[in-house]
Amino acid sequence: AQSVTQLGSHVSVSEGALVLLRCNYSSSVPPYLFWYVQYPNQGLQLLLKYTTGATLVKGINGFEAEFKKSETSFHLTKPSAHMSDAAEYFCAVSVNSGNTPLVFGKGTRLSVIA
């Protein structure tokens, strides 16, 4: 079975600073990896996803993530945080084996300080 661990339930950064949200996965077969963002009182929105091919994936709002198989990681980064980035971020994993649903991490709340 697949699983996701997000290190740090709460991350706080200054506006303009680097954003780094950590995600490690566990999967016995090649994974598909996703990052979703949830703004207050809203549903989840897909930021980016890795399926196959290039391991550095660019998403919306200036975010990107790199799939590192050797480290079983898929960390999310953004060079410069903006106040509007404050939200909850979820990493999720799936596999191309039958019809397997997304398995989500517990989420990381990002706060951006002016």
Add this chain to the structure above:
Amino acid sequence: DSGVTQTPKHLITATGQRVTLRCSPRSGDLSVYWYQQSLDQGLQFLIQYYNGEERAKGNILERFSAQQFPDLHSELNLSSLELGDSALYFCASSVGGGTATDTQYFGPGTRLTVL
């Protein structure tokens, strides 16, 4: 706006009662997924329907059931409600049958409070 609609936005009820949550997928999407989000369990997959048929089942309690209708909207029925069922319930939809690369589009959720 994802194009997925959920009603109602908020629901307050008592233990032992039964409620129905409704979801309309994006136009053209054939799959509907239901998730439960709570503080202690996080975001958990409940069940998926594709074109009217159950496609995948997750951590869904026997007191819960769902269906997808011919017009592709879906309903999640929660019965014999307990305090622990209080959570945010999300619906998501996708074009395909739930392959790993399908992008799921989430609705705004229904917040259920059981008193």
